[in-house]
Amino acid sequence: MKVLIVYDSSTGNTEKMAHAVEDGVKKAGVEPVLKHVDEVSVDEIPQHQGLILGSPVYYGLPSWKIKKFIDESVKYHGKFDGMVGGSFASAGGTHTGAETTIIALNEMLLVHGMVIQGSSSGSHYGAASVGSPNDSALEACRKLGERVGRLVKNLKK
Amino acid sequence: MKVLIVYDSSTGNTEKMAHAVEDGVKKAGVEPVLKHVDEVSVDEIPQHQGLILGSPVYYGLPSWKIKKFIDESVKYHGKFDGMVGGSFASAGGTHTGAETTIIALNEMLLVHGMVIQGSSSGSHYGAASVGSPNDSALEACRKLGERVGRLVKNLKK
Amino acid sequence: MKVLIVYDSSTGNTEKMAHAVEDGVKKAGVEPVLKHVDEVSVDEIPQHQGLILGSPVYYGLPSWKIKKFIDESVKYHGKFDGMVGGSFASAGGTHTGAETTIIALNEMLLVHGMVIQGSSSGSHYGAASVGSPNDSALEACRKLGERVGRLVKNLKK
Amino acid sequence: MKVLIVYDSSTGNTEKMAHAVEDGVKKAGVEPVLKHVDEVSVDEIPQHQGLILGSPVYYGLPSWKIKKFIDESVKYHGKFDGMVGGSFASAGGTHTGAETTIIALNEMLLVHGMVIQGSSSGSHYGAASVGSPNDSALEACRKLGERVGRLVKNLKK
Secondary structure (H helix, E strand, C coil): CEEEEEECCCCCHHHHHHHHHHHHHHHCCCEEEEEEHHHCCHHHHHHCCEEEEEEECECCECCHHHHHHHHHHHHHCCCCCCCEEEEEEEECCCCCCHHHHHHHHHHHHHHCCCEEECCCCCCCCCEEEECCCCHHHHHHHHHHHHHHHHHHHHHHC | CEEEEEECCCCCHHHHHHHHHHHHHHHCCCEEEEEEHHHCCHHHHHHCCEEEEEEECECCECCHHHHHHHHHHHHHCCCCCCCEEEEEEEECCCCCCHHHHHHHHHHHHHHCCCEEECCCCCCCCCEEEECCCCHHHHHHHHHHHHHHHHHHHHHHC | CEEEEEECCCCCHHHHHHHHHHHHHHHCCCEEEEEEHHHCCHHHHHHCCEEEEEEECECCECCHHHHHHHHHHHHHCCCCCCCEEEEEEEECCCCCCHHHHHHHHHHHHHHCCCEEECCCCCCCCCEEEECCCCHHHHHHHHHHHHHHHHHHHHHHC | CEEEEEECCCCCHHHHHHHHHHHHHHHCCCEEEEEEHHHCCHHHHHHCCEEEEEEECECCECCHHHHHHHHHHHHHCCCCCCCEEEEEEEECCCCCCHHHHHHHHHHHHHHCCCEEECCCCCCCCCEEEECCCCHHHHHHHHHHHHHHHHHHHHHHC
């Protein structure tokens, strides 16, 4: 059982979050595969049971590179039903688009027929941070990874 | 295993959809419990493993009654993590808010920590119809119910 | 020229924001009319050239009372085209639904055919705060009020 | 006074919509400038008083090319406050993401501080069509163009 984590990052903030997400997936007993969006092909998705997307917030939405990655995944459309998904985003400020970015990432995953889970304790739609992720943001990332990992295990039983 | 379907309806359109959702839940081998929002209490939610919300589209969002129901569910906040959720909406026209209503319903479910699944074949975020639901809309409702029912079964194994 | 500010508030946080929005409207040279949602009727909307909605964040969306107010405004549907709108929200934590609440408020205003303006400097979609509004949140509220007030003046010339 | 219409299109459906939007802008007495996203630079935006974005629906959101165009516009961030914006989208089916695409386009415009107007009569958030645009979708496009054109004129008085 493997979860693919695809992220974009220019300042390194989203990358730090990605590593915390990776830790969470591991903690759930599932293998994380971490890839920068520049170094991943959509052909790698089918070998995984989960897909977590992470992006900096650009104009309230995921970066064009993350969008391009998902646009290209159309060649597998219909093959990812029931796969587990998750989202995280790194913003430059509070209330500057982290939530709308995560909602957008989730929308792409839902169009693929994926399963996503919210959180009742903060960062409800996915993990978010402002600037360099603080302890609380990193904890939200770990919990996201763990949540996705556990769902993968529960759904594959 | 039971799934609670809570809907609001004034013209009867959302109610027709609710019955199709009910059929889908049954088809998955799970017991559906169908309730108009006027006849349900939040105290009934904890006896179920799934919650599906249906609403007419009023100003691009769920009706205030559906919102009130969820606002009142705050007394159980944190107790519904991992419950399975789903959403459907009935609009007066095409592109008049069915999608934004379903996204809003899903957001409420995610804040409760619930699990939702998209669909790769049409009505991606939940089931939608325009006016009295046609065959294709009713089929989307049945598939939604079945999807939620199957997830409930898979996650409870 | 008058702008109606309708807000819901239980802890007083959204109310504090409402007063800062009021100050901003005044600064633009337009008369603000501030009303708690419990003390306003939809019949008051037509006497104004702007409508600003404020809400606490409940389950990622506006409170059911704000939703009920707008649902009832359907009796004037089509009469508010070109009116100026704006939104603000008070959340319990960061990334717990302030943005999705503001987006939802904006959606209701757009369905009424209203004009809204974003901000390029923080709190892009409307004014948001976490807990009791700090100076930066209050400044965002003042700017929101001023922005709406200025638009009202510019569009009525 | 000029309005820039930037669209992406592979099947030609969004392009047909773009031409109808163009007609609407003209009808308002403002000059439309129509550009495929492959043939436009962000350096052209500042010469216009309005910006209308059109996109096919890919995974519930604008195409990556439209996203890239806006991501690149960051070099002018803060310069477009008060510019008039508008959005349209072409989907492959009903309730398959046209609304979420338009909401996303609007979010990008709002982050730039732009002014957008909804419509109280159908296609509330922007103009949408399913497949090749029918008469009603083309009319929504013309009205969108006219609405943006009129706002440009009213705000520049």
